Amino acid sequence: MDNSIKNRFPIFVARPGLVYLDSGATALKPDTAIEAVSGYYRDLSANVGRGLYRTAEETSARFETVRERAARFVGADPEEIVFTRNTTEGINLLEYSLADRVTEGDVIVVTALEHHSNFLPWKRLAKRSGTELRIVPFDIEGRLNPDSLREHIDGRTKIFAFSAVSNVLGSVNDVTALIRAAKAINPGIITVVDAAQAAGHMAVDAREWDCDFLALSGHKMYGPTGVGLLYGKTALLRTLEPYQVGGGMILDSTSETPVYMDAPQRFEAGTPDIAAVLGLEAAIGFVEEIGTDAIHSHEIALATKAAKRLTETFGDSIRILGPATRENGIISFTMDGIHPHDIAQVLGERDICIRAGEHCASPLHRELGIPASARASFSVYNTETDIDRLIEGLKGAVNLFKK
Numbered sequence: 001m002d003n004s005i006k007n008r009f010p011i012f013v014a015r016p017g018l019v020y021l022d023s024g025a026t027a028l029k030p031d032t033a034i035e036a037v038s039g040y041y042r043d044l045s046a047n048v049g050r051g052l053y054r055t056a057e058e059t060s061a062r063f064e065t066v067r068e069r070a071a072r073f074v075g076a077d078p079e080e081i082v083f084t085r086n087t088t089e090g091i092n093l094l095e096y097s098l099a100d101r102v103t104e105g106d107v108i109v110v111t112a113l114e115h116h117s118n119f120l121p122w123k124r125l126a127k128r129s130g131t132e133l134r135i136v137p138f139d140i141e142g143r144l145n146p147d148s149l150r151e152h153i154d155g156r157t158k159i160f161a162f163s164a165v166s167n168v169l170g171s172v173n174d175v176t177a178l179i180r181a182a183k184a185i186n187p188g189i190i191t192v193v194d195a196a197q198a199a200g201h202m203a204v205d206a207r208e209w210d211c212d213f214l215a216l217s218g219h220k221m222y223g224p225t226g227v228g229l230l231y232g233k234t235a236l237l238r239t240l241e242p243y244q245v246g247g248g249m250i251l252d253s254t255s256e257t258p259v260y261m262d263a264p265q266r267f268e269a270g271t272p273d274i275a276a277v278l279g280l281e282a283a284i285g286f287v288e289e290i291g292t293d294a295i296h297s298h299e300i301a302l303a304t305k306a307a308k309r310l311t312e313t314f315g316d317s318i319r320i321l322g323p324a325t326r327e328n329g330i331i332s333f334t335m336d337g338i339h340p341h342d343i344a345q346v347l348g349e350r351d352i353c354i355r356a357g358e359h360c361a362s363p364l365h366r367e368l369g370i371p372a373s374a375r376a377s378f379s380v381y382n383t384e385t386d387i388d389r390l391i392e393g394l395k396g397a398v399n400l401f402k403k
């Protein structure tokens with residue numbers, strides 16, 4: 001990846017020394033996404049689906065164009081795409097709207113890899129409905145094994161929710177194989193894929209994966225905060241109870257039983273974050289321009305080099321978590337004698353941004369038997385110089401805490 005990509009990110013003009021290795025938390029934004037957001041406020045500033053004047057009609061038309069573009073991006077049809085705020089909201093929507101599908105004696109299956117956003121909603125639903133929550137462990141490489149699903153999924157399992165990519169280990173699951181294995185055991189099972197760490201980094205294809213639902217966040221794939229996507233198979237989406245009720249989703253509010261619009265509008269009550277949705281279109285354009293394959297290879301190449309340099313420099317005193325070979329840009333680690341928070345703080349003082357803690361994945365850290373980890377996540381704008389700076393920063397942390 002050449003420097004022209006980095007030049008597309010205005011933050012590096014304002015902060016030339018910035019080493020941003022926290023794209024797993026949120027990605028930086030390219031010029032086109034920033035311009036799409038400000039362009040909406042500057043040139044349109046109308047609501048969607050309501051007004052009959054020009055700016056309103058143009059805004060509504062552009063909003064629906066983004067739905068079409070987003071649908072193509074995840075291998076779906078436009079009516080299968082619900083705009084949400086983020087992955088968390090998409091999964092909470094499902095928790096609410098699928099509640100009438102589970103009763104006492106049923107089973108919900110999640111995994112030990114999950115981010116809290118794909119764990120707590122299911123834990124709450126299980127508690128509320130009196131269903132059993134089962135947790136599939138990950139293997140030694142940090143992946144879910146399709147062959148092991150038989151031990152956890154059975155005829156009573158109603159929902160199986162798992163992530164495509166671990167936000168801590170960077171392990172990439174074989175989503176198609178996992179869904180095929182789950183459906184072979186129980187054809188009626190509802191599958192939910194958390195694609196938050198996959199989108200923008202590798203191909204996301206709901207049709208190929210054959211998942212029933214999929215959730216992602218725009219801000220993790222170079223788009224603005226405040227917008228996410230929930231994909232749902234039409235046949236299922238149309239039968240779900242709306243998560244929120246209000247304006248923009250109703251056909252008849254005066255009858256005894258309100259009549260809601262069809263999906264996806266029935267899940268989009270109230271004014272959406274229009275600017276963010278338009279920004280998401282630009283982010284999709286950015287990802288498609290470079291290509292997910294090129295982005296993925298760049299991230300793997302950098303994370304692989306970083307892992308090599310880390311072990312060469314720190315030897316046995318560093319433990320790199322997850323797969324033996326890097327599968328994306330995420331690389332989490334612990335260092336002997338230094339708490340991950342201290343590592344992140346020392347690096348932060350040098351403008352090197354990494355994440356430390358549990359990364360909203362306590363069950364995973366518990367499974368690994370560690371209280372916390374440090375995570376560097378590489379993305380399209382990172383370079384080998386960032387690896388040099390990371391290593392120098394870590395040497396500084398080691399020197400400081402040795403004393």
Ligand code: PLP
Nearest residue numbers: 086087088115117167196197217
């Ligand atoms: N799922 C995974 C795997 C994540 O990494 C994250 C965020 O880090 C989320 C879900 C939640 O995303 P958001 O905060 O955008 O809803």
